[in-house]
């Protein structure tokens with residue numbers, strides 16, 4: 432089954448435990464406590480757009496992309512209700528380009544769904560291509576330090592992340608956090624803040 436088919440099926444069947452309906456706490460801490468000014472921003476794998484909408488409300492000029500049209504349509508409707516400077520597009524990020532000169536890229540649980548070193552490296556290279564000089568990428572990534580479990584997000588090691596991103600990004604911080612979800616448990620996560628290398 433194609434990647435798109437897999438995600439379409441999850442959205443069609445309402446199997447979307449990641450969709451908490453609330454902005455990600457890790458993103459909120461970053462926005463509230465860092466020096467990042469509202470910039471042209473790309474959210475990759477935006478789902479139903481909750482975090483893009485949060486960023487647009489903070490003054491960021493946001494484009495959210497997702498491989499599935501189902502959440503994209505929901506996100507468009509939500510943003511329209513609030514008359515926000517925010518656009519949503521159906522895009523396979525590994526294949527298509529969305530533009531350039533983004534000052535900030537955010538993904539919550541999209542990079543970690545790339546299931547080979549090769550695809551993770553490809554994803555990181557594409558993020559690099561989309562960013563402006565000195566641009567930032569904040570990624571929330573399921574962690575292998577969680578207790579063994581049958582379901583939930585992928586479990587990546589710090590090495591998986593470093594191997595994929597280090598060529599194109601300076602890692603500014605790699606800390607342990609949680610992914611707030613609609614599940615009964617909050618999976619452990621890596622909160623990885625990176626700055627584009629000017630290579």
Ligand SMILES: C[S@@+](CC[C@H](N)C(=O)[O-])C[C@H]1O[C@@H](n2cnc3c(N)ncnc32)[C@H](O)[C@@H]1O
Pocket residue numbers: 434438449450451475476477478479496497498499502522523524525538539540541544
């Ligand atoms: C775990 S979900 C997280 C959704 C959203 N970020 C959230 O936190 O609610 C991963 C998302 O990435 C999207 N996705 C997966 N592969 C993608 C790709 N190659 N290009 C764009 N979106 C992709 C899926 O459709 C899905 O919406």
